[in-house]
Amino acid sequence: MTEILFVLFAVVALGGAFGVVLSRTPVASLLFMVATLASVAGIYVLFEAHFLAAIQVLVYAGAIMVLFLFVIMLLNLGHDYRADLKYGLWSLLALVVAGLTAGVLGQAFWGASDTGFRGDGAAVAAALDAAVREQGAAGVIAEPLFTDYVVAFELMGLLLLVAIVAAVVLAKPKT
């Protein structure tokens, strides 16, 4: 059952990801993106990471993508289709970046097993179950986030703040 669902979600996630890049109308791209995010959330549920799945849907699919849709519709984009990908230096650069990303992911997946990506699945699941019973689904994420990783967490917040300030500066009319 779990395997069947995993394959289903994985196929939808990958198909959606291709749809984002290949479809010609921005609204269709966006809906493919939502499908991908929802499928990834489904995979999280299969991993018993319910909280992560809920936040994935709530924040990405339910809020950020709605804002994307708002902007696409407000600016009425997508009526003059031009290929974004211009062959030349940029495509070469894109290929290099994609290769590096794949390399990092591959390193994490097939590399040293002590990264936590591979391990005794049953033992990890049992430990996670016990933690969820004790702290609740949110507590399991929140405690490491606000103790061990609090610096990284605050830095991420700062990064978002920088992006917001930059957006305001760009959008301000020049006087």
Next chain:
Amino acid sequence: MHEMNQLTTFWFWVIGGVKVLAVFTVVMAAVAYMTLAERRVSAFIQDRLGPNRVGPFGLLQPIADGLKNIIKEETMPGTSAKFYFVLGPALAIMPAVVTFAVIPFAAPLPTPVGTVDMIVADVPIGILYILALSSLAVYGIVLAGWASNNKYAFLGGLRASAQMISYEVALGLSVIAVLLLAGNVTLTEMVWQQQQLGLWFVFPLSLAFIFFVISALAETNRLPFDMPEAESELITGYHTEYSAMKFSMFFIAEYSHVLTASALMATLFFGGWDIPVWTGDDMFWHEGALIRGFDDAGAPIPATPSILITLLTLGAFCTKTAFFVFLYIWIRWTLPRFRYDQVMHLGWKVLLPAALGYIVLIAGTMLVLDQLGVPFGLLYGLVLTGVSGVTTIAFLFFIDRDRVIAGAHGMGAVARRREASRALLARRAAANPDGSVS
């Protein structure tokens, strides 16, 4: 004496299926009769009769409406984006019908095969599941507006997306106060904590309840926040081009949201299926056993579930939910619609900072109480009730000063200032009739 065991896997699936079917049927029937209630109550408020011809008291009216919607012709505007036009109502109704799954509606029921929880799925993320899925509901509305290729529908869709994003923030923040006090996100545990506190959360968290009601009204696109429909401005907004069953699906979605929001108000703030004062109905799964509470030594007291308790608690839950559904209808037919800028102002500049400040206040009070070693019980709740009560009165005093919403003939603080400056200008003009600037 009934057996207190949990269900075996086989019976879990069978009873799970039965519960899904039963809850879905009851929700759909409730939605149908909510449309009748809406029309009858609005008629009562406006001093008319409302639909009373089909069946006794018009009770068969929803069936007639449903039949009409099914056999009517479906129109498909020639210039619409066909695929998205059909996808819109489907996306709108899907989140609406699944959100009820995590709301507990009665005390556990003893059966020969084990004790059955009266909830479709007690997922560990509880309220987050509802927030996540209801945040997806806006896609149906926005897509419908966009795909119709109609300016009014399009404006309705745009308004819906902006409004739902804005009020989701306030809704989430008002729920955080409840999560702080309940200590968990599952709705079963929230009901249990309210039973343990001896007070429904509406008392210690009165301001959060007000924020929740306001944001829930906005999230369900009901008056005074029905900007996406706004008949006087946008015809009927996003569903202007829809007819027959597709149109009906938007309405089923809206009423399901109203029902879920009402059930949530009852569960988060009014004890869910808890019967007030009586502690005999307190029940919770604690380490594989159903308990009623803890004695002074901290040992769990086993609970005795019975069919009678289940029925009584189901009645309590239905009564509370029905009251909030009535409140929704009552507000709709009493208050006029906000202007769009007022909606945005209220969401971002009033509710968001106020809810954030309230969370800090509640968290601070709880920290002080925990440091003082006050046990989680009646005293704990009463202290919080006092703090919240003062804050609520201050908030209502502030919001009622015309600063946010001025009536057409409003003479509140803002209007008085405006009036005073106008009078000053008039006096200056009278003193200086030739219009020269001094």
